[in-house]
Amino acid sequence: MKIHEFQAKQIVAQYGVAVPKGRVAATAGEARAIAQELGGKVVVKAQIHAGGRGKGGGVKLANSPDEAAQVFSQIMGMQLVTHQTGPHGQKVKTVLIEEQMPIARELYLAVLIDSASGRPVMMASAAGGMEIEEVAAKTPEAIHRVTIDPVTGFQPHLARELCFALGLTGDLMKPATQLMSGLYDAFIAKDASLAEINPLVVTTDGRVLALDAKMNIDDNALFRHKELEALRDKDEEDPSEVAAAEKGISNFIKLDGNIGCLVNGAGLAMATMDSIKFAGGEPANFLDIATANDVNKVVDALKIIASDPNVKAILVNIFGGMARVDVIAQGIIEAQHQMPTAIPVVARLAGTNVEEGERLIRESGLPVIRAEELGDAAKKAVEAARAAA
Numbered sequence: 001m002k003i004h005e006f007q008a009k010q011i012v013a014q015y016g017v018a019v020p021k022g023r024v025a026a027t028a029g030e031a032r033a034i035a036q037e038l039g040g041k042v043v044v045k046a047q048i049h050a051g052g053r054g055k056g057g058g059v060k061l062a063n064s065p066d067e068a069a070q071v072f073s074q075i076m077g078m079q080l081v082t083h084q085t086g087p088h089g090q091k092v093k094t095v096l097i098e099e100q101m102p103i104a105r106e107l108y109l110a111v112l113i114d115s116a117s118g119r120p121v122m123m124a125s126a127a128g129g130m131e132i133e134e135v136a137a138k139t140p141e142a143i144h145r146v147t148i149d150p151v152t153g154f155q156p157h158l159a160r161e162l163c164f165a166l167g168l169t170g171d172l173m174k175p176a177t178q179l180m181s182g183l184y185d186a187f188i189a190k191d192a193s194l195a196e197i198n199p200l201v202v203t204t205d206g207r208v209l210a211l212d213a214k215m216n217i218d219d220n221a222l223f224r225h226k227e228l229e230a231l232r233d234k235d236e237e238d239p240s241e242v243a244a245a246e247k248g249i250s251n252f253i254k255l256d257g258n259i260g261c262l263v264n265g266a267g268l269a270m271a272t273m274d275s276i277k278f279a280g281g282e283p284a285n286f287l288d289i290a291t292a293n294d295v296n297k298v299v300d301a302l303k304i305i306a307s308d309p310n311v312k313a314i315l316v317n318i319f320g321g322m323a324r325v326d327v328i329a330q331g332i333i334e335a336q337h338q339m340p341t342a343i344p345v346v347a348r349l350a351g352t353n354v355e356e357g358e359r360l361i362r363e364s365g366l367p368v369i370r371a372e373e374l375g376d377a378a379k380k381a382v383e384a385a386r387a388a389a
Contacts, residue, residue, distance in 0.1 A: 298331020
């Protein structure tokens with residue numbers, strides 16, 4: 001689960017991470033009043049779940065309260081387009097007013113889980129304020145990493161190592177160490193999958209603080225954090241992903257292709273998407289329906305996939321172990337009766353009760369396209385999508 005910048009700052013500040021003064025404004029008048037409280041010179045920042053806001057015109061300086069009100073009116077309600085929103089953009093419904101900082105240096109700092117070691121890793125780079133993905137691709141040596149033992153936690157020697165790598169020596173080392181420790185503590189306490197500060201700034205008067213902050217919370221841990229679940233902004237999420245979550249289908253991610261996927265098992269779902277790409281198509285979603293021995297859940301999943309106007313064909317790829325193929329087949333039949341628009345369905349079914357599943361589909365009389373193996377199924381799905389388009 002993603003949260004807004006101002007929410008992430010409120011969280012990390014509780015753990016000793018220094019952040020600029022500021023708060024959210026709901027009206028131009030409130031933006032003017034906040035700017036007045038902060039001394040007049042402020043930054044007006046659009047709050048959406050995407051990076052690159054500044055390049056898209058969603059972050060602007062204001063040098064007086066009246067200018068802050070004017071800029072607020074320009075940003076609030078705009079359709080902000082960044083490299084992470086795609087061409088459709090995201091409507092700005094929340095705006096943060098924050099004091100301007102006298103910046104001397106911009107750095108990068110983040111904590112995330114390293115999938116290779118299964119441990120938290122803190123990453124730091126002197127190339128803050130830039131696209132960190134681009135830095136990682138072109139100059140990976142500019143990113144310094146330390147692996148953290150979850151038993152002993154973030155130790156002072158790790159902070160010193162990162163400080164030296166960033167050139168945060170002398171009087172800067174103590175506040176930098178405190179900030180790093182606080183970021184790690186917040187990451188662990190809130191079951192985050194990512195806690196990022198970009199940029200981490202050194203000011204001309206010798207302060208080290210988080211000019212921006214980002215936190216992603218592990219959805220699987222939200223049952224432990226009802227206070228965080230309340231921060232969820234569904235307006236920032238894809239409607240189909242929200243609908244899937246409300247139906248108990250948590251492993252659904254919307255993509256930009258035109259071939260919907262319903263698969264059981266994350267690995268098989270990835271292989272299915274790869275096969276579609278290899279066959280010359282583009283997957284419209286990732287969906288691991290898991291052991292869904294529930295006809296209604298299969299119907300819900302297929303209806304959510306079909307609600308995407310870009311979807312021209314659906315590939316159902318089931319290898320039933322604990323999942324029963326006959327239940328999946330019944331779900332396919334029920335969904336096709338309920339969906340208002342006929343979308344071609346390609347089904348590759350194998351495993352438990354496959355004979356019964358095959359019989360149900362055959363006797364339904366519905367035009368389900370059959371395939372024996374994954375490569376053939378992907379090819380048929382691509383062909384069906386092209387014909388439908």
